[in-house]
Amino acid sequence: xxxxxxxxxxxxxxxxxxxxxxxxxxxxxxxxxxxxxxxxxxxxxxxxxxxxxxxxxxxxxxxxxxxxxxxxxxxxxxxxxxxxxxxxxxxxxxxxxxxxxxxxxxxxxxxxxxxxxxxxxxxxxxxxxxxxxxxxxxxxxxxxxxxxxxxxxxxxxxxxxxxxxxxxxxxxxxxxxxxxxxxxxxxxxxxxxxxxxxx
Numbered sequence: 001x002x003x004x005x006x007x008x009x010x011x012x013x014x015x016x017x018x019x020x021x022x023x024x025x026x027x028x029x030x031x032x033x034x035x036x037x038x039x040x041x042x043x044x045x046x047x048x049x050x051x052x053x054x055x056x057x058x059x060x061x062x063x064x065x066x067x068x069x070x071x072x073x074x075x076x077x078x079x080x081x082x083x084x085x086x087x088x089x090x091x092x093x094x095x096x097x098x099x100x101x102x103x104x105x106x107x108x109x110x111x112x113x114x115x116x117x118x119x120x121x122x123x124x125x126x127x128x129x130x131x132x133x134x135x136x137x138x139x140x141x142x143x144x145x146x147x148x149x150x151x152x153x154x155x156x157x158x159x160x161x162x163x164x165x166x167x168x169x170x171x172x173x174x175x176x177x178x179x180x181x182x183x184x185x186x187x188x189x190x191x192x193x194x195x196x197x198x199x
Contacts, residue, residue, distance in 0.1 A: 043144035048113045048141055051192050053180075055089065055097075055151040056104040058082045058126045058134075065103045066128055066156050073109055074122035074196045080104065082126065094149050094178050102151070110192035113142045120197045123172055124152070131156035135172040 054073065058066050067084025070077060086101035093100075104126075111120040119141045126135030134154040152175040 006077075037117075046113065046115050046118075048142065049110045049146070049192075049195070050113065050144060051147050052108075052109045052111065052140075052187060053093075053147075053149045054104075054106045054109060054124065054198075055093075055100075055102045055149065056082070056124065056126060057086065057100075057102045057151075057153040058104060059086075059153065059155055061155055061157055066126075066131065067103070069104075069128040069131070069156065071104055071106075072123075072125045072127075073106070073194075076109070076194060078104075078106055080106070092184070094181055097149065097151065097178070100151065107190050108192055108193050109185070109196055112197040113140075113196055114198070116142055118142050122196050124150075124154075124175065126154045126156065128156060130160070131158055136175040137172045138175045138177065142175065142178045144177070145179040147184055147186065148177055149180060150177045152176060152177050165170045 014158045024144040056071065058069050058071075060066055065082070065084055065086050067082055071080075071082065072078070081104075086103050088099045088101055089097050091098075111122075113120065117158040121137065121139045123137050125133055126134035134156055136152040136154060138150055140148060152173070180192060
């Protein structure tokens with residue numbers, strides 16, 4: 001009887017040790033979060049998303065709008081091309097920008113901020129057949145508000161006026177970014193669908 005009791009206790013102890021080992025392995029195992037992008041699951045307030053409203057004025061060297069130009073945001077081609085007419089920004093845009101002329105806008109994008117001090121940088125490029133493309137750089141930090149407006153003017157130079165050896169080789173400038181006005185409310189159904197950065 002004593003021998004059976006000792007065997008039973010040993011079996012229970014082995015089972016408990018095996019269960020603890022399995023639980024430890026499972027706890028250290030896979031997760032849906034990609035740690036390579038710097039996201040630390042210890043930050044309960046992250047990831048955070050910053051909604052963007054992008055505004056471009058795409059013109060030729062004389063200041064005339066270049067219609068039908070394609071736009072790439074962080075290497076993703078936008079659905080809409082530029083308009084052949086410039087339109088003034090009105091209600092819904094930052095008050096200090098109202099009246100600024102633009103021929104391309106988009107509310108389709110947002111950036112992801114994965115940890116305190118994180119910063120997302122990307123480029124916006126415009127181009128059209130017969131023109132040299134132009135681009136601008138955008139930088140969004142973790143301390144910025146949830147709704148951000150970004151604007152810049154891109155000048156497309158006709159290829160006929162500059163040969164390939166003289167092609168513009170300029171560094172992209174920095175786009176201007178401002179917080180939305182305090183009374184700004186994004187319309188329902190206009191939430192961004194494209195995330196820039198690693199989630």
